[in-house]
Amino acid sequence: MGDWISALLMSVAVVLTPLPVTAQELRSRSILVLDQSQSTGPFFLQVFAGLRAGIDGGASAHTTLFSESLDLSRFDGDAYDESLRRHFSEKYRDKDIGVIVTMGAGALELVQRWRDELWPGIPVVFGMVDEIDYARLKLPNDITGSTLKTRLADSIGVARAVVPDLETVVFVGDHWDRQNIFGSWGLEIPKATAGLNVIDLVGATMAEVRKRVEALPARSAIIYSAMYSDGEGTYYSPAKAFELVAEKANRPIIVAAEPLVELGSIGGSVIVPGLVGADAAKLASRILHGEPASSIPVTMSQAVKPIFNWLQMQRWGVRGSDLPPGSEIRFREPNVWEKYRWQSLSVAAALLIQAGLISILLHERHGRAIAERESRNRLTELAHANRQATAGELTSTIAHELNQPLGTILTNAETAELILSSPAPNLSEVKEILADIRRDDIRASEVIHRMRSFLRRTPFEDKAVDLNDTVRKVFDFLSVQASVRKVALYFEPSGEPLQVKGDQVQLQQVIMNLVVNSMDAMAAIPNGRTVIGRTEMNGGSSAVVSISDSGPGIPTEKLNEVFDPFFTTKQQGMGIGLSISRTIVQAHNGRIWAENQKEGGGAVFRLSLPLSLS
Secondary structure, X not given: OHHHHHHHXXXXXXXXXXXXXXXXXXXXXXXXXXXXXXXXXXXXXXXXXXXXXXXXXXXXXXXXXXXXXXXXXXXXXXXXXHHHHHHHHHHOOOOOOXXXXXXOHHHHHHHHHHHHHHOOOOOEEEEEEEHHHHHHHOOOOOEEXXXXXXXXXXXXXXXXXXXXXXXXEEEEOOOHXXXXXXXXXXHHHHHHOOOOEEEEOOOOOHHHHHHHHOOOOOOEEEXXXXXXXXXOOOEOOHHHHXXXXXXXXXXXXXOOEHHHHHHOOOEEEEEOHXXXXXXXXXXXXXXXXXXXXXXXXXXXXXXXXXXXXXXXHHHHOXXXXXXXXXXXXXXXXXXXXXXXXXXXXXXXXXXXXXXXXXXXXXXXXXXXXXXXXXXXXXXXXXXXXXXXXHHHXXXXXXXXXXXXXXXXXXXXXXXXXXXXXXXXXXXXXXXXXXXXXXXXXXXXXXXHHHHHHHHOOOOOOOEEEEHHHXXXXXXXXXXXXHHHOOOEEEEEOOOOOOEEEEOHHHHHHHHHHHHHHXXXXXXXXXXXXXXXXXXXXXXXXXXXXXEEEOOOOOOHHHOOOOOXXXXXXXXXXXXXHHHHHHHHHHHOOOEEEEEEOOOOOOEEEEEEEXXXXX
């Protein structure tokens, strides 16, 4: 019975005990953001963007953000505070606010005064408050947030890094007591700038600032905090004031806010507003998810980072190694290699492949040229051997041709001796005899010269050759042999010049082989031995040489075999003459073939050679 009563009492106690989580789950998902500056500036816009991104990233449901700019840098006083209080009282009277987020010590101070009246019990998250203000405000435990720590010494350290042998620092900004996060820098100046010349332009007019910063001495650096108004009471946004100063500055400008890095400063140890907003979003989200603000300790923000402008670094000759460790360099322009890396690699690969292909082609071309040269050398050797064999066959003819002038020379010499031994020698007759001797000697010399030319071993020559002249010389050379063999030689040259490109000696060898074969083919017939040579144009692109005879012709079944190696119908023949002839003609890009004449019998060999371009 006692146990049952205890269990009942415990159940009642559980039901009656307030559930903080349940109560927090009922908290409105609306956040009121109060910024003490002008919210149209880039700094707060980035704070708000970071806040929005952090809230949206961690929320399971939509959260409404209300944003208000208190503009305390331009408006202050009790009357202004009272007007703001009435305005917010009316504006948010029917709004269920879950969390209030303040940016800046001024905004936090006002909320702290108004909260019991306007937003009783609503937890507050603060940002952009330095440690000194945080200690001064003595906040209750349901107000949490993150403090920022910026030190003038850090900016002076940056100035020493970007200006070797720094001698002078110049301060530009609003009055220290009007600045939010940098208000303590004024007190830090004596210690942080020890050993340096100081030009203090804080609170000066914009005209004075612009005039002074364009004529600063060497080894100077400008420390820009924030300028909301100048000594004449003219208001600026900190970004606009910086642009006006940077337009005239002849020395690098060190800043303390990230949005100013891209506006022409060299950078510095800067507050990153997106991270400030993200810090506030994390704390506000924890509260919206049911965590009491009093259980969330105030932390030190990590939103201050060393960030530098690469373009300004190039302008002032600052290297990355000169900067503090962990510095982030922005706006770096990639070099050509970084910008076109893949394109460069593709082009290089294409060039390498192309170079490789060219090398292979050149190697193949070189090899082909060597092979062609070797082939021509072998062809020249074969042609020379063939000429020597032909010369052996013509030995008796050549001997006969030499004997005739030599015998005549001997007879004339003996006759001249007889005349000179007479009592009254007829000198005029002796003179005629000597002329005959001289003519016969020249004739013998020409025979020997033709023989030597015929047997001379020369390298392959690729030059213009007159085909009519080539055939005529062969017929002249073989005229004596033809006479001995009782063969009538006729040459019918073309009426047009026939220029081909090649080696005249080798082409002569082909013609000679054909003529000698024709004479051999007619050896068995008793009479009517005739060999006719013709040259003619063939359509304007080639020339044709034909050698026909009056012999028995070639058996029809052998017409396709006569050019094969070792094919011969002669008892003493080796069967290589026509094979060599075909090889020579093909080396000259020509064609050779044999056929039988339709009328009168006999065979005819034709070779076609391309005409050379003039």
